[in-house]
Amino acid sequence: MLIFESIKEWISFRKSIDHTKYIGFVPTMGCLHEGHASLIRKSVAENDFTVLSIFLNQTQFPDQSDFENYPITTDEDLEIAKKEKVDAVILPTTSEMYLDDYHYKVTEDNLSMLREGSHRLGHFTGVLTVVMKLLNIVKAQNAYFGEKDYQQYELVKGMKEAFFIDTEIVPCPTERDENGIALSSRNRRLTKEQMNVVKNFPLLLSSKHLSPNEITEKLKALGFKVNYIEDTNNRRYGSVQIGDINLIDNFNLS
Incomplete structure (x- = not known):
């Protein structure tokens, strides 16, 4: 597994890769878990060469404390990457x-203003800007994004189409633990007591028999701060806070 700590060194190496080979790309902020591993496995299965980036992008954190508390586990991340047969890791x-x-x-003035965008001002500008940079750096045929961050996936896909970026944006199903909780790097910060409460979040959010207002009230009764529960285009989105930890999830309602 090759490790590049310099973008310039990667770009130089990128030119040496046979142009007939398909490159798959998995962009991450580190603190890898099974959700990331599933993206890597899909890339390895569908491409000749898989690239993983690990970059904690400060510009997408409107809340500085959220950025400072984000877990950094680079050594563990590299072990996971090696185990999952990543060919190259970029650590810019x-x-x-x-x-x-x-x-x-890179800004977007419609979808990025809704849901996460309305609660985390500037978040998606940071996301789209860094993803644009990474797509230009890696120049992969396929890039893999988890559906847990479905709004992010839609925005990245829209950016790809708007700017004629020659990389396919591939959505991948949300990975969940045994309690149905969507895997997230932030889950590491949850206590056992909080995890026991958090399992109610996906359970309620996925209930087709409850309205967003009913779900909101039930979550509040359990001690969550609810940022939003919203049904849009046959998909239900939710964002809650427990303690100082924000969690998001979504479900297809069809």
Whole structure:
């Protein structure tokens, strides 16, 4: 497994890859779990060469404390990448990723204003900007995104189409634990007591017999702060907070 700590070194190496080979790309912020591993396995199965990026992107964190509390597990991440047969890992620095000091940004003025965008102002501008950079750096035929962050997936797919980016954006099903909780790097920060409460979140959110208002009231009664529960285009989205930890999830209602 090759490890590149310099974007310039990766770009130089990228030119040496046979142009007939298919490259799969899995962008992450680290703290890898089974959800990430499932994306990697799909990429390995569908491509000749798989690239993983690990970059904790500060620009997508409107709340600085959320950024500072994000778990960093680089050594463990590299072991997982090696086990899952990743061919190359890119570990860019913030200074190299943002040579422009974040003066140039990718913005979207419709979908990005809703749900997560309305509660985390500037979040999706940071996401789209860094994903645009990474897609341009890796130049993969396929890039893999988990459906847990479905709004993010839709925005990245829309950006790809709007800017004629020559990378297919591949959605991958949400991975869940034995209690139905969507796997997330933030789950590491939950206590056992909080995990016992959090399992009610996907259970209620996925109930087709309850309205968003009914789900909201039940979640509040359990001690959650509810950011939103919303049905849109036959999909239900939810965002809650327990303690200082934000969790999101979504379900297809069909």
